[in-house]
Amino acid sequence: MTSEPPPTTVPTGIPALEQSTPAPAGETPELLVITGMSGAGRSRTAAVLEDxxxxxxxxxxxxxxxxxxxxMTTSAGGVTRLAAVVDVRGREFFADLVHVIDQLRDAGMRYRIVFLDASDPVLVQRFEAVRRPHPLQGEGRILDGIAEExxxxxxxxxxxxxxxxTSDLNVHDLAHHVRQAVLGGGEETLRINVLSFGFKYGLPLDADHVVDMRFLSNPYWITELRHLTGRDAPVRDHVLGLPGAQAFLERYVDxxxxxxxxxxxEDKRYATVAVGCTGGKHRSVALAEALAHALRDRGHRVVVSHRDLGRE
Incomplete structure (x- = not known):
């Protein structure tokens, strides 16, 4: 019988996950099997993977x-990365897991196994905190269920x-370690959505920050700019050339x-910066594009959207 490679223990220096079966790089479908002790953080791990x-x-x-x-498929829009949480809640079904893993290996499936664990005292404390029995506890104690599991x-x-x-990890620490393992030692950067909008149409409900550009003069009152938007070079150059525009942009990014x-x-993976002006057509659009460009120059991952552009 071929011996299995020794597992990598986390969090003491998490390297990239090793593939259980060799697979070519690229679009090859990949399967993660998430398992481990009840109460050790499987649900949190699943949520991180969804993110x-x-x-x-x-x-x-x-x-x-x-x-x-x-x-699973390699086609665009298909499922190429699948994570399955498998645990003792499956009762008698769970007994076949090792055999199924052997089948995956023999079939050449690219898979990896992530095992969540914690000390017995910590697991007991967690079950007592949520006032729920261990799934294998039966009529016995929590420790009896843990031992059987x-x-x-x-x-x-x-x-x-x-x-x-996970004995000494909080939810943020666990998320950090899961991301680091799955991403091969690299951290996923925060995703920033810079959104322009018009105040007269209401504030964006999902905004983490709201920037009011109405302190700049409105290009709407300039006849040759009125029909254009902040995406057009004449409006963009005009808005960014107004007194205070560049100074505001630089200091706001800082x-x-x-x-x-x-x-x-704090494990926040998304942030929305809403940039507003009166109608969401000129000033907010130009500044949103400029803000996104400045943030990208500093290494941030940014997308830009214009909620009210074309609404007038």
Whole structure:
């Protein structure tokens, strides 16, 4: 019998996950099997993977893994990254997990196993905090259920590519370690949406920051600019050339830097900066585009959208 490679233990220096089966780089479909002790953070791990655009299936019977993996595709818009949470909630179904993993390996499927664990005292504390029984507890104590689960998981734990001990991790720490493992040691950057809008149509409901550009004179009152938008060079150059526009832009980007860094530290993955003017056509559009450009120059991942452009 071929020996399994030793697992990588997290969080003591998490390298990239090793592939359990060799696979060519590119668009090859990839499967993550998320398993481990109840109360160790499987649900949180699944949520993090969803934020990373993985297709996540929770509480999947192991027997369906091969069928689900077979439905993955390399075509555009298809599912190429699938994460399946498999655990003892499957009861008798779970006993076949090791056998199913062998089938995946023999079929050449590119898969990886992430195992979540925690110490017995921490698991007991977590179950007591939520006032829920352990799924294998039955009429016994929480510790009885934990002991039975450890025995059931022994085989799959030995095959894990990554072990994450969550005993001393909060939810933000766990998310950080999961992202670092899945992304091969790199961090996913915060996604920033710069959104222009018109105040007369109401504030964007999802805005984290609102910037009011009505302190600049309105190009609407200039006949040759009225029919144009902030995307057109004459309006853009006019707006950015107004007194105070460039100074505001530079200082606002500087002010945003510690905020964005704080968002990443607190595990916030998306932020919306709403830039408004009266109608959302001239000033806000020009400044939104300029703000996005300035943020990209500093290494941020930014998309721009214009909510009210063309509404007039």
């Amino acid at each position: 990373l655009n993985w297709y996540v299936v929770d509480n999947l019977p192991p027997q369906l893994l091969t069928q689900l993996a077979g439905m 450890r025995e059931m998981l022994r085989g799959i734990r030995e095959r894990a590519d990554v072990l994450i001990d 002010a945003l830097e510690p905020v964005l860094a704080g968002y990443e530290h």
